[in-house]
Amino acid sequence: MPKRAIYRRNKEILASILKYHVVPDKVTSKDVKTIQAPTLNGKTLDIVVDGEKVTVNGATIEKVYIEGSDSVVHVIDKVVTP
Structure with missing residues:
Protein backbone atom coordinates (compact mmCIF):
# COMPACT_ATOMS: atom_id res chain seq x y z
CA MET A 1 0.00 0.00 0.00
CA PRO A 2 1.42 3.42 -0.92
CA LYS A 3 2.52 5.68 1.96
CA ARG A 4 -0.05 8.26 0.90
CA ALA A 5 -2.88 5.77 1.33
CA ILE A 6 -1.59 4.75 4.77
CA TYR A 7 -1.30 8.41 5.84
CA ARG A 8 -4.81 9.16 4.55
CA ARG A 9 -6.19 6.11 6.36
CA ASN A 10 -4.45 7.08 9.63
CA LYS A 11 -5.86 10.59 9.27
CA GLU A 12 -9.36 9.14 8.84
CA ILE A 13 -8.94 6.97 11.93
CA LEU A 14 -7.68 9.91 14.00
CA ALA A 15 -10.58 12.10 12.82
CA SER A 16 -13.03 9.35 13.76
CA ILE A 17 -11.52 9.03 17.25
CA LEU A 18 -11.58 12.79 17.79
CA LYS A 19 -15.20 13.03 16.60
CA TYR A 20 -16.05 10.19 18.99
CA HIS A 21 -15.14 12.54 21.85
CA VAL A 22 -17.57 15.27 20.73
CA VAL A 23 -21.30 15.38 21.45
CA LEU A 40 -20.11 13.54 15.75
CA ASN A 41 -18.80 10.30 14.22
CA GLY A 42 -22.26 8.72 14.32
CA LYS A 43 -21.64 6.32 17.20
CA THR A 44 -22.81 6.66 20.79
CA LEU A 45 -21.06 7.13 24.13
CA ASP A 46 -22.33 5.27 27.20
CA ILE A 47 -22.52 7.82 30.01
CA VAL A 48 -23.06 6.27 33.43
CA VAL A 49 -23.75 8.15 36.64
CA VAL A 56 -17.95 7.76 29.65
CA ASN A 57 -17.35 4.35 28.07
CA GLY A 58 -15.40 3.41 31.20
CA ALA A 59 -13.33 6.62 31.31
CA THR A 60 -13.84 8.65 34.48
CA ILE A 61 -14.74 12.31 34.17
CA GLU A 62 -12.07 14.11 36.21
CA LYS A 63 -12.97 17.75 35.60
CA VAL A 64 -16.37 19.08 34.61
CA TYR A 65 -17.74 22.10 32.89
CA ILE A 66 -14.81 23.97 31.40
CA GLU A 67 -16.76 26.50 29.37
CA GLY A 68 -15.52 27.81 26.03
CA SER A 69 -17.08 30.48 23.85
CA ASP A 70 -19.35 27.97 22.12
CA SER A 71 -18.73 24.69 23.91
CA VAL A 72 -18.33 22.87 27.20
CA VAL A 73 -15.42 20.52 27.89
CA HIS A 74 -15.36 17.69 30.41
CA VAL A 75 -11.94 16.10 31.01
CA ILE A 76 -11.77 12.29 31.07
CA ASP A 77 -8.90 10.15 32.31
CA LYS A 78 -8.26 8.24 29.06
CA VAL A 79 -8.97 8.17 25.35
CA VAL A 80 -12.13 6.32 24.38
CA THR A 81 -12.28 4.58 21.02
CA PRO A 82 -15.24 3.76 18.79
Whole structure:
Protein backbone atom coordinates (compact mmCIF):
# COMPACT_ATOMS: atom_id res chain seq x y z
CA MET A 1 0.00 0.00 0.00
CA PRO A 2 1.42 3.42 -0.92
CA LYS A 3 2.52 5.68 1.96
CA ARG A 4 -0.05 8.26 0.90
CA ALA A 5 -2.88 5.77 1.33
CA ILE A 6 -1.59 4.75 4.77
CA TYR A 7 -1.30 8.41 5.84
CA ARG A 8 -4.81 9.16 4.55
CA ARG A 9 -6.19 6.11 6.36
CA ASN A 10 -4.45 7.08 9.63
CA LYS A 11 -5.86 10.59 9.27
CA GLU A 12 -9.36 9.14 8.84
CA ILE A 13 -8.94 6.97 11.93
CA LEU A 14 -7.68 9.91 14.00
CA ALA A 15 -10.58 12.10 12.82
CA SER A 16 -13.03 9.35 13.76
CA ILE A 17 -11.52 9.03 17.25
CA LEU A 18 -11.58 12.79 17.79
CA LYS A 19 -15.20 13.03 16.60
CA TYR A 20 -16.05 10.19 18.99
CA HIS A 21 -15.14 12.54 21.85
CA VAL A 22 -17.57 15.27 20.73
CA VAL A 23 -21.30 15.38 21.45
CA PRO A 24 -23.13 17.94 19.27
CA ASP A 25 -25.30 19.27 22.11
CA LYS A 26 -24.12 21.38 25.03
CA VAL A 27 -24.12 19.05 28.03
CA THR A 28 -23.35 20.51 31.44
CA SER A 29 -22.61 18.53 34.59
CA LYS A 30 -26.16 19.33 35.75
CA ASP A 31 -27.56 17.69 32.60
CA VAL A 32 -25.58 14.48 32.94
CA LYS A 33 -27.53 11.31 33.60
CA THR A 34 -27.11 7.70 32.55
CA ILE A 35 -27.68 7.84 28.79
CA GLN A 36 -26.29 6.94 25.41
CA ALA A 37 -25.15 10.18 23.80
CA PRO A 38 -24.71 10.50 20.02
CA THR A 39 -21.29 11.70 18.84
CA LEU A 40 -20.11 13.54 15.75
CA ASN A 41 -18.80 10.30 14.22
CA GLY A 42 -22.26 8.72 14.32
CA LYS A 43 -21.64 6.32 17.20
CA THR A 44 -22.81 6.66 20.79
CA LEU A 45 -21.06 7.13 24.13
CA ASP A 46 -22.33 5.27 27.20
CA ILE A 47 -22.52 7.82 30.01
CA VAL A 48 -23.06 6.27 33.43
CA VAL A 49 -23.75 8.15 36.64
CA ASP A 50 -23.06 6.26 39.87
CA GLY A 51 -23.46 8.62 42.80
CA GLU A 52 -20.79 11.30 42.39
CA LYS A 53 -18.82 9.28 39.80
CA VAL A 54 -19.54 9.77 36.09
CA THR A 55 -17.95 7.58 33.43
CA VAL A 56 -17.95 7.76 29.65
CA ASN A 57 -17.35 4.35 28.07
CA GLY A 58 -15.40 3.41 31.20
CA ALA A 59 -13.33 6.62 31.31
CA THR A 60 -13.84 8.65 34.48
CA ILE A 61 -14.74 12.31 34.17
CA GLU A 62 -12.07 14.11 36.21
CA LYS A 63 -12.97 17.75 35.60
CA VAL A 64 -16.37 19.08 34.61
CA TYR A 65 -17.74 22.10 32.89
CA ILE A 66 -14.81 23.97 31.40
CA GLU A 67 -16.76 26.50 29.37
CA GLY A 68 -15.52 27.81 26.03
CA SER A 69 -17.08 30.48 23.85
CA ASP A 70 -19.35 27.97 22.12
CA SER A 71 -18.73 24.69 23.91
CA VAL A 72 -18.33 22.87 27.20
CA VAL A 73 -15.42 20.52 27.89
CA HIS A 74 -15.36 17.69 30.41
CA VAL A 75 -11.94 16.10 31.01
CA ILE A 76 -11.77 12.29 31.07
CA ASP A 77 -8.90 10.15 32.31
CA LYS A 78 -8.26 8.24 29.06
CA VAL A 79 -8.97 8.17 25.35
CA VAL A 80 -12.13 6.32 24.38
CA THR A 81 -12.28 4.58 21.02
CA PRO A 82 -15.24 3.76 18.79
